[in-house]
Amino acid sequence: MPAYLQSKYDITFHFNRAVNRIEYPKVYSGKNIYEADQIFICNGAEFETLYPEVFAESGITKCKLQMLRTVPQPGGWNTGPALSAGLTLTHYGAFQNLTSLAALNERYNRDMPEYVKWGIHVMISQNQLTEVTIGDSHEYGLVFDPFDREYINRLILDYLKTFVTLKDFSIGQTWNGIYPKLKGKTEFVSRPESGVTIINGLSGAGMTLSFGLAEEVVGQL
Numbered sequence: 001m002p003a004y005l006q007s008k009y010d011i012t013f014h015f016n017r018a019v020n021r022i023e024y025p026k027v028y029s030g031k032n033i034y035e036a037d038q039i040f041i042c043n044g045a046e047f048e049t050l051y052p053e054v055f056a057e058s059g060i061t062k063c064k065l066q067m068l069r070t071v072p073q074p075g076g077w078n079t080g081p082a083l084s085a086g087l088t089l090t091h092y093g094a095f096q097n098l099t100s101l102a103a104l105n106e107r108y109n110r111d112m113p114e115y116v117k118w119g120i121h122v123m124i125s126q127n128q129l130t131e132v133t134i135g136d137s138h139e140y141g142l143v144f145d146p147f148d149r150e151y152i153n154r155l156i157l158d159y160l161k162t163f164v165t166l167k168d169f170s171i172g173q174t175w176n177g178i179y180p181k182l183k184g185k186t187e188f189v190s191r192p193e194s195g196v197t198i199i200n201g202l203s204g205a206g207m208t209l210s211f212g213l214a215e216e217v218v219g220q221l
């Protein structure tokens, strides 16, 4: 992606430069100082480090997700499209207007309280190595236990087995990711000083929404 952006739009990237202060039009990274007409801060889950007061008042918190990945499927076996099941209907805002959602939530609260407690819904998709990526759980807070819970991974796999049969369920890797979360909103955009724009809080939809949001925010300047 950086190579593409560099060749197509002549963008210069400066990697491994932690920005520790901004005073428009200056951006400080230790002893390195950059200047810009427009500064966009998209610092993801490390949002406390720049303009901490703005973030403290934003209502933003964090979400820790546990995910798993199987070993490659035997013989290059293909799962086909990405798959999800009923729990996913209770997770995404896109389904909130379904008339049957209240009854579904009631059923999950009654029959699968541990799934509700750990914010689990289950989706899979396969990569080019035929490994199957499986997720995920959702825990909210500003500080998390660094260890993953085997119990959560087991809940995820147990539910997966109710709607998918893989050739090989052996898990090759597990991991957790953390993203900033702004409950009830799709993004956080703030202008703490003239020429500086903070864009954050895309939560679990940033890979999907970022390109459209970037176009919208830049278009408003």
Ligand SMILES: Cc1cc2nc3c(=O)[nH]c(=O)nc-3n(C[C@H](O)[C@H](O)[C@H](O)COP(=O)(O)OP(=O)(O)OC[C@H]3O[C@@H](n4cnc5c(N)ncnc54)[C@H](O)[C@@H]3O)c2cc1C
Residues within 6 Å of the ligand: 017, 018, 019, 020, 042, 043, 044, 045, 046, 049, 050, 065, 067, 136, 176, 177, 178, 179, 199, 200, 201, 202, 203, 204, 205, 206, 207, 208, 209, 210
């Ligand atoms: C487990 C998991 C599953 C997800 N699944 C989905 C999904 O299915 N669909 C979807 O649409 N989205 C998904 N997301 C969400 C998506 O990944 C995020 O919303 C998106 O990455 C946010 O993009 P961003 O550019 O705002 O922040 P990030 O991608 O977090 O990038 C922020 C960057 O800023 C850098 N940075 C921070 N502070 C500084 C500093 N002071 N100086 C310099 N650099 C700094 C960081 O190192 C990082 O590289 C998922 C996220 C996780 C963790």
